[in-house]
Amino acid sequence: MTMDANTDDDETHSEIEFPEENRQSNVEEDHSEENTDETSVSTESTFDLTLPATHSYLGHNLEELRGRTILDDGLYVNLPLLIKESVMLFPGQTLPMIVLEAPIIDMIKACIENDRTLGVVCIYDKIVPIGTTAEIYECMYDHQQGFRLKAKGRQRFKILRVIIEGYDKISADVQVLPEITLGPPFLDERLASLNHLRIHPKTEEDFKKQEKVENLDAVVTPWPGWVYRQYDPLRLSLKIRQRLQFIENKGSGIPEDPADLSFWVAQNLFLDDYERIVLLNYDCAISRLQREIKYLLNDKIFVCSNCDSYIGKQSQIFPMSKEGPQGTYCNRAGIIHETVTLYHAQGLRLSESEPSIEYTWFPGYAWIVAMCKNCDTHMGWKFIAVQNNLKPKTFWALTCKSLKSKEK
Numbered sequence: 001m002t003m004d005a006n007t008d009d010d011e012t013h014s015e016i017e018f019p020e021e022n023r024q025s026n027v028e029e030d031h032s033e034e035n036t037d038e039t040s041v042s043t044e045s046t047f048d049l050t051l052p053a054t055h056s057y058l059g060h061n062l063e064e065l066r067g068r069t070i071l072d073d074g075l076y077v078n079l080p081l082l083i084k085e086s087v088m089l090f091p092g093q094t095l096p097m098i099v100l101e102a103p104i105i106d107m108i109k110a111c112i113e114n115d116r117t118l119g120v121v122c123i124y125d126k127i128v129p130i131g132t133t134a135e136i137y138e139c140m141y142d143h144q145q146g147f148r149l150k151a152k153g154r155q156r157f158k159i160l161r162v163i164i165e166g167y168d169k170i171s172a173d174v175q176v177l178p179e180i181t182l183g184p185p186f187l188d189e190r191l192a193s194l195n196h197l198r199i200h201p202k203t204e205e206d207f208k209k210q211e212k213v214e215n216l217d218a219v220v221t222p223w224p225g226w227v228y229r230q231y232d233p234l235r236l237s238l239k240i241r242q243r244l245q246f247i248e249n250k251g252s253g254i255p256e257d258p259a260d261l262s263f264w265v266a267q268n269l270f271l272d273d274y275e276r277i278v279l280l281n282y283d284c285a286i287s288r289l290q291r292e293i294k295y296l297l298n299d300k301i302f303v304c305s306n307c308d309s310y311i312g313k314q315s316q317i318f319p320m321s322k323e324g325p326q327g328t329y330c331n332r333a334g335i336i337h338e339t340v341t342l343y344h345a346q347g348l349r350l351s352e353s354e355p356s357i358e359y360t361w362f363p364g365y366a367w368i369v370a371m372c373k374n375c376d377t378h379m380g381w382k383f384i385a386v387q388n389n390l391k392p393k394t395f396w397a398l399t400c401k402s403l404k405s406k407e408k
């Protein structure tokens with residue numbers, strides 16, 4: 001058994017509403033069976049969170065590519081196109097890949113000789129016309145293992161025309177989209193006489209102090225101060241960071257810059273594909289952060305995307321990587337899984353094979369394939385510590401594709 005268990009592709013996803021009583025009975029049933037499991041899962045961690053982000057399972061002999069390509073905003077350019085089902089890349093996100101298909105290997109080789117930049121788009125019924133450039137920063141090719149590489153999401157682009165040449169050689173004429181940065185909402189209306197009272201607010205207290213100054217600024221504008229405050233990127237960022245404190249407390253870095261934060265949240269918050277496409281479409285961090293705050297207001301539950309069985313809840317999510325609780329990992333067959341890590345999950349059944357450390361995404365942990373107990377869909381893996389003193393002793397990494405979120 002390899003980590004590519006991926007049997008749910010062709011199944012139709014049920015749209016049936018999840019009955020409350022049913023969920024309750026599932027919870028009770030699973031609780032009794034897995035109660036010991038939940039109580040034994042410690043939230044203490046001795047794991048080095050920097051390890052998963054290195055994607056060491058790809059091997060240690062990858063060649064580092066130097067330099068950085070930044071495409072000008074608004075630039076029209078032709079990019080080789082990588083089309084991925086349900087892998088949506090955001091700027092800042094790491095994309096590990098193993099490429100075994102000959103036409104894509106050729107494309108990657110040409111790309112590395114050029115500026116190492118390719119376009120990544122996902123499919124949502126059809127190709128989504130907005131994507132993100134990926135810059136390859138490490139790679140290695142050999143006949144047996146194909147191309148192993150790591151790339152980083154950089155800039156958003158809009159597809160103008162897809163060009164298909166021969167078999168599987170796909171590129172697109174694209175326009176690089178700008179990231180619009182707006183300054184403080186009162187910048188043009190500021191009263192110079194109040195300048196000595198202005199500070200660069202970082203804490204909630206600072207912002208409270210600034211409110212008085214802002215209200216005075218707003219007197220000469222058509223709207224009251226609170227209207228402007230809804231469009232303040234620093235205030236929006238603070239609100240989001242406060243709600244994500246539990247992740248930061250567990251050792252994961254959360255970006256401070258509003259634009260970086262807005263992309264981080266889009267990648268790490270469990271969102272369905274449609275919502276992520278909406279976020280990728282926005283040109284400005286303010287719109288992204290405003291939408292993201294709404295997702296953070298309520299604790300959500302996760303159900304199996306195929307049969308709606310209860311699996312877990314948002315508060316069980318924790319980061320096993322410095323980059324956040326949600327990560328993109330690649331298996332030996334080249335299948336890329338976006339996964340989320342949870343302390344505890346239920347309604348799952350483990351495969352009967354022995355735990356394996358082969359190609360493990362979390363060094364020091366062995367994995368076992370996990371399926372939905374109700375419908376047998378592949379959901380992800382249970383990871384079990386094989387090194388003494390490694391904590392947490394066990395955790396779950398579930399694929400985003402196999403889960404659906406619902407309001408509690």
Ligand SMILES: [Zn+2]
Binds near residue numbers: 304
């Ligand atoms: Zn299921």
